[in-house]
Amino acid sequence: MLLILLISSVVIFYALRSAPGGPSGGGVLSPLSSQEVRQAYEKRLGLDQPVYTQYFIYIGHLVRGDLGTSLVNGSPIVELLATHARNSLVLGFTALVISYVIAIPLGVLAAVKRNTWVDQLAMGGAILGMGIPNFWLALILVYFFSLRLGWLPSAGCCDPPQLIMPALVLAAEGTAVTMRMTRSSMLEHLRDDFVRALRAKGLPEWQVIIRHVLRNALIPVISLTGLRLGWLVGYALIVETIFRWPGVGYLLVDSVLRRDYPVAQFFSLLLILFVLLANWLADIGYGLANPRIRVA
Amino acid sequence: MSERSSQMAVHSLVSQYLDGGLSRRQFVKGTLALGLSMTTIGALLAACTNSSTNTSATPKRGGTLKEGYDLDFSRLDPINTNWYDPAFYAVYESLVTNDAQGNYVPQIAESWNVSSDGLKATFKIRSGLKFQSGAPLNAAAIKAVYDGIADPKNGSPLGSIWVPVASTEAPDDTTLIINLKHPYFDLFNIVKTGYWDIVNMAFRAQLGDKYGQQGVDGSGPFTLTEWVPGSHTTVKRWENYPGTVTPFIQNKGKPYLDGINWLAILDAPQRAIQIQNGEIDTLRGPAFQDISRLQSDSNLTVTKLKEWSGYFFSLNFKRTDLGFDTVNVRQALSHAIDRASIVQALLFTHGEPLYGPITSADKSYTKDVEQFNQFDVNKSKSMLSDAGWKAGSDGILVKNGKRFQFEMIIQAESFNQQLGSVIQAQLKAVGVDLKVSSLDRGTFFNKAFANPDSVMFFYLWPVPIDVVTLFVNSVNANGKGPNWGNAVVPQVDAAIAAWQSAGNEDQLNAAGKQFQLACAEQLPFVPVINRDAFWVSRKRVHGWQPDQWNLYPYYNDVWLD
Numbered sequence: 001m002l003l004i005l006l007i008s009s010v011v012i013f014y015a016l017r018s019a020p021g022g023p024s025g026g027g028v029l030s031p032l033s034s035q036e037v038r039q040a041y042e043k044r045l046g047l048d049q050p051v052y053t054q055y056f057i058y059i060g061h062l063v064r065g066d067l068g069t070s071l072v073n074g075s076p077i078v079e080l081l082a083t084h085a086r087n088s089l090v091l092g093f094t095a096l097v098i099s100y101v102i103a104i105p106l107g108v109l110a111a112v113k114r115n116t117w118v119d120q121l122a123m124g125g126a127i128l129g130m131g132i133p134n135f136w137l138a139l140i141l142v143y144f145f146s147l148r149l150g151w152l153p154s155a156g157c158c159d160p161p162q163l164i165m166p167a168l169v170l171a172a173e174g175t176a177v178t179m180r181m182t183r184s185s186m187l188e189h190l191r192d193d194f195v196r197a198l199r200a201k202g203l204p205e206w207q208v209i210i211r212h213v214l215r216n217a218l219i220p221v222i223s224l225t226g227l228r229l230g231w232l233v234g235y236a237l238i239v240e241t242i243f244r245w246p247g248v249g250y251l252l253v254d255s256v257l258r259r260d261y262p263v264a265q266f267f268s269l270l271l272i273l274f275v276l277l278a279n280w281l282a283d284i285g286y287g288l289a290n291p292r293i294r295v296a
Numbered sequence: 297m298s299e300r301s302s303q304m305a306v307h308s309l310v311s312q313y314l315d316g317g318l319s320r321r322q323f324v325k326g327t328l329a330l331g332l333s334m335t336t337i338g339a340l341l342a343a344c345t346n347s348s349t350n351t352s353a354t355p356k357r358g359g360t361l362k363e364g365y366d367l368d369f370s371r372l373d374p375i376n377t378n379w380y381d382p383a384f385y386a387v388y389e390s391l392v393t394n395d396a397q398g399n400y401v402p403q404i405a406e407s408w409n410v411s412s413d414g415l416k417a418t419f420k421i422r423s424g425l426k427f428q429s430g431a432p433l434n435a436a437a438i439k440a441v442y443d444g445i446a447d448p449k450n451g452s453p454l455g456s457i458w459v460p461v462a463s464t465e466a467p468d469d470t471t472l473i474i475n476l477k478h479p480y481f482d483l484f485n486i487v488k489t490g491y492w493d494i495v496n497m498a499f500r501a502q503l504g505d506k507y508g509q510q511g512v513d514g515s516g517p518f519t520l521t522e523w524v525p526g527s528h529t530t531v532k533r534w535e536n537y538p539g540t541v542t543p544f545i546q547n548k549g550k551p552y553l554d555g556i557n558w559l560a561i562l563d564a565p566q567r568a569i570q571i572q573n574g575e576i577d578t579l580r581g582p583a584f585q586d587i588s589r590l591q592s593d594s595n596l597t598v599t600k601l602k603e604w605s606g607y608f609f610s611l612n613f614k615r616t617d618l619g620f621d622t623v624n625v626r627q628a629l630s631h632a633i634d635r636a637s638i639v640q641a642l643l644f645t646h647g648e649p650l651y652g653p654i655t656s657a658d659k660s661y662t663k664d665v666e667q668f669n670q671f672d673v674n675k676s677k678s679m680l681s682d683a684g685w686k687a688g689s690d691g692i693l694v695k696n697g698k699r700f701q702f703e704m705i706i707q708a709e710s711f712n713q714q715l716g717s718v719i720q721a722q723l724k725a726v727g728v729d730l731k732v733s734s735l736d737r738g739t740f741f742n743k744a745f746a747n748p749d750s751v752m753f754f755y756l757w758p759v760p761i762d763v764v765t766l767f768v769n770s771v772n773a774n775g776k777g778p779n780w781g782n783a784v785v786p787q788v789d790a791a792i793a794a795w796q797s798a799g800n801e802d803q804l805n806a807a808g809k810q811f812q813l814a815c816a817e818q819l820p821f822v823p824v825i826n827r828d829a830f831w832v833s834r835k836r837v838h839g840w841q842p843d844q845w846n847l848y849p850y851y852n853d854v855w856l857d
Contacts (some may be wrong), residue, residue: 020739020742033453034775034776034777035775038742072509111442113683146569147573150572150574153575154569230350244559254525
């Protein structure tokens with residue numbers, strides 16, 4: 001994991017500096033400032049030094065716990081981390097909750113009512129959820145719920161009504177995937193011998209489904225959560241930007257556009273770390289779901 | 297009738313109309329008799345309507361105004377900012393400002409006079425003023441700001457505008473003297489802008505690069521709470537605000553609002569949605585396609601004003617292989633631009649073609665520029681042919697084996713991209729192959745200084761000639777300033793010198809005309825279009841009055857139902 005982080009840090013550092021432009025054009029200086037003023041500013045930031053020197057200085061600061069400050073608004077990165085990470089966690093957690101609250105009951109219902117209109121409706125919804133690009137879904141929701149009905153704010157942070165649409169959009173694909181996985185897992189377990197045995201014992205059907213089949217069927221769904229966290233990070237970049245939700249994704253996109261190097265570097269690395277941790281959690285989840293994987 | 301007396305007459309008519317002494321018909325007849333155009337009269341009526349509806353009830357204290365803004369936020373540092381945002385009108389004050397009729401009225405200075413030889417402007421500063429930090433705001437503090445702008449160490453890009461100023465003096469706390477190298481009638485036009493807002497220079501030095509980001513120290517009625525570019529700027533009421541003497545501001549004491557929250561809404565269609573949905577109270581710059589929808593919404597008031605700024609593109613004089621250093625070639629390209637159809641198609645008629653360097657919003661505007669740069673494809677082709685360019689097999693012009701091909705950089709924004717595409721198509725019709733490169737902000741301004749073939753730009757400034765001089769003055773070529781086309785045109789430089797040495801109104805007007813004609817004919821850049829400025833407010837907002845002469849409304853009178 002450390003090696004991946006190290007390689008990523010080099011790639012990010014060089015990629016940012018290879019991109020055209022620089023911090024002096026990103027809004028820190030007046031666009032009317034002369035070339036001389038721009039060069040003096042970039043020299044003050046040490047950007048006139050070779051990239052590898054800049055990299056080692058940066059890593060040295062990171063190791064000492066100095067995350068730096070934003071070039072654009074002068075805020076320490078620690079402060080940006082506190083506010084934006086919190087916003088992203090709130091959004092991500094809400095999306096996950098929405099996703100499971102919708103997906104699991106519908107997945108169970110679709111499995112139990114297999115090949116009925118309920119199943120077809122639920123699976124049709126799942127296909128739509130997976131097929132609709134989230135930026136398009138966002139526009140549709142804004143059109144209906146903000147412009148037509150006036151029920152929800154179209155953007156911004158951080159009142160609960162402002163959370164609803166971004167969380168729904170962020171949850172959409174995950175809900176669809178989880179619904180389909182719950183359904184297929186349920187169908188698999190509904191054919192198991194222990195289910196026949198439980199029914200033969202005269203256990204009420206709802207108890208068979210909820211207490212026994214669902215408990216088993218949920219194991220792969222739970223293990224998928226780790227992977228879903230990684231996907232959420234990717235989608236958050238888009239959803240937070242569309243809804244101007246000031247999370248880590250929004251900040252990262254903005255900082256890259258402004259060439260705010262310290263912010264872009266740190267938050268790119270943070271997201272990579274998050275995805276690595278999420279994958280690690282997914283491995284653990286698989287291990288829990290199937291002990292043979294853990295033994296192997 | 298002189299400009300001044302004409303303004304006074306308009307002022308008087310507006311006052312009578314607002315007081316109910318004149319009917320709408322009488323008002324229109326009176327203003328027409330003064331020579332105002334119907335567009336200006338319409339703008340005045342809109343402002344009056346706004347004013348009358350917004351001041352009829354008893355003001356209430358409290359609440360936070362949420363204002364949508366169509367641009368990203370610039371650093372809140374007058375001396376080094378991209379452009380000045382609405383928050384400048386809340387946290388800072390200038391020596392003088394403009395009322396709704398364009399007259400200079402007191403703000404920090406309570407009175408002023410100019411010596412008979414025009415070489416000395418003396419301002420009487422209000423006594424007992426303080427900055428928000430508690431530091432004294434006196435003549436010495438103002439002198440420090442003006443000297444700071446002139447000092448190259450501060451890197452202010454505005455230094456070339458301040459050239460006529462020889463020195464400043466602060467003999468006592470309430471007297472500020474500006475000594476001029478030569479009479480400079482335009483001085484007031486300069487010091488009224490946000491770039492000359494008064495900032496506590498000691499505090500600025502203390503914060504260094506973080507000034508305008510993490511803190512500001514002005515004397516306006518609000519103090520900065522948070523500045524987050526790309527997202528929002530928030531201010532709260534300054535409880536120790538000593539009040540204002542500016543005549544048109546009715547609330548002379550502390551502001552009614554608890555605070556203001558400006559939201560950068562860079563996605564154009566979203567602005568209209570947010571104001572209609574009640575997420576914001578006021579808005580600057582809705583998308584043009586949304587204007588009629590907003591106008592038909594009974595919850596909203598839409599005010600239309602003329603915009604000070606125009607779109608233009610430069611042609612790099614160093615591209616001698618393409619002939620950009622030749623006026624005939626520049627004129628040929630300009631004749632290929634169908635400005636009227638751009639206004640029709642992209643602005644939904646909410647704007648006007650631009651034939652010279654400044655827009656018709658400015659009192660210096662001369663219609664004589666309209667003899668230049670008219671759309672004429674045949675003339676364009678003929679001029680290019682005379683310059684030795686012949687159509688190649690694919691229709692693109694060729695000369696000495698060189699294709700007529702160049703790149704224009706634009707800032708990535710939906711309207712810029714649309715405009716870039718239209719210019720591209722129109723130039724192609726005369727055999728010019730234009731590549732439009734849409735660049736993000738971090739890249740655009742760096743590349744603008746890296747000798748690009750062409751830069752398309754939209755400036756924001758309420759005194760157009762002064763800012764346009766920055767883009768065309770030869771002293772700002774070759775990376776020394778924003779003359780990105782490296783234009784060196786002696787006629788233009790001469791006109792700038794005349795403008796900067798005009799000692800009275802007549803001389804200033806003559807120099808302004810000279811400058812416009814020189815630019816329109818010689819084309820140090822190619823003017824394209826001017827869009828109208830639209831402001832929208834919800835009915836719950838009172839006392840919010842955008843006007844033609846200030847970039848943004850003042851917030852002291854604003855209150856919410």
